[in-house]
Amino acid sequence: MRAGRTRVALTALLVAGSLSLAGCGMDDGGAASPEPADKGSADGAGKAPEEDKGKGEGAPEGVAPGEKAPDGAPAKLQFASRTLDGKEFKGASLADKPSVLWFWAPWCGTCQGQAAQTAKLADKYKGKVNFVGVAGLDKTDPIRSFVKAQKVGNFPHLNDQKGAVWKKFGISQQSSYVMLDKNGKTVHSGVATGPDQLSKQVAGLAG
Template structure:
């Protein structure tokens, strides 16, 4: 009897988590702020959010500390998210336009690594690394609870996270601000 009750509880929990994930696919509207302000927790040279080490979709590793001291854009996406698929061409164009001045990093979550690899291949986003956030810690550290989302990190460590779909013009505007700040 306890096993059956436990199995039902697990099934209900998984169903709720799946519904929350699907509902999070861009449901927050255009560019809703999730977390803004200084990224430095202790005055150190590496902002708190950039203190991570993660596997990448292509089998490598990425260290957030390698992004410190230069502007960066982190794009949070899920491989099954249709809004992320729709935003991918804008991200690719922005990376091509600003990639010599701003480091772009994808942060993939809510899927399997093979699904993430397929997403990167299908969308032509292989020009920059994509971290695998299989446990949600990286998303959480940037205040991300839905995808797509973008975190804009200035060279001096200020982090601004925006959740929801951005237009290409908004993406370019925020990225340009990183270059000129």
Template sequence: MTRRFTGVLTAALLAAVLAGCGADAEATRSPDVPAATTPPVSAPGSPPTSAPDSPPASPVSVPETLRFAGKTLDGAAFDAATLAGRPVVLWFWAPWCASCASQAWTIAEIEPGFRETVPIVGIAGLGERKAMTDFVTEFELGPMPQVEDRAGELWRRFEVVEQSTFVIIDRDGRVIYQGWLDGEDLTRRVTALAG
């Protein structure tokens, strides 16, 4: 009888392990907990993500406006969900646009000072990849993320119909401004959001 019980127990454990290996993480997550709010989990043998006595970090809900991903012009993966909880400025530009070129110097100047508090993200479209990368190099925009959107998916998503357009999203994920801004107005708005 003990041998039979051990065999049944071994089979049940093996079935559970195999089910866990082949299960999709999304399929096993409770439908009440969206993927974007799942707290990080430490790998076995790694240090915990928070001190044992400290309360766990509260997860940040990702608003619909920041549920997009893509590749930057330098080929890196970009996930807008990582910006949740902060105000964000999306700058829709084209490499041949004279207004974009005039704004690029202001953006290159102010972006480093607001990188952690009000990220500015370029959405490059309406041009060829080489022209876009040349634009980024010429105006020294390399350190800030420049999402490649030659297909215009993000332009359509945010209903942007012309370059140069700024979409300003508050920390709750609401679009609070969409349109053209000169350098002074952009700086004023970003400074206010950071405060």
């Protein structure tokens, strides 16, 4: 009887240990939550706000990266957010057209310098390429003030203060652009480029 109880106890300990290791593996394997931006840095660079691990990143449950979700939209476009006027925005609405997602913060000098060019390109490719601003790293009022002052209200801007969309696309620094083809595949993702390079990238995206 004592030997039987010993085997049961050892089995229980092994199972508990396996679960503990699996939990640590999930934490270590996931994307690390970026820390808040340092607004006092010399170059104005910051990082996406912290968010609960496992939320808002990757494909929906049961959908492999690059595949289409049950509603027909690419998995990369399966996200939801709110615009600055509080309206719901679904990433699936970007399907079937190339898209440019601009990740910015209102106090970022580089973002201010790119605003006019981004707005110009949004006008030039209206109807051909979707443009969406994804604002973060600050509160609603400064974000709204930026849109008004920089005259970039000709395309929608998401109020992504919690960084859900930033994290989904793996963005940790502003100003960054993510460009998706009509199938939702990322063809470019990176920090700000010069006006000429940005124009060439968007022109190539439009086809």
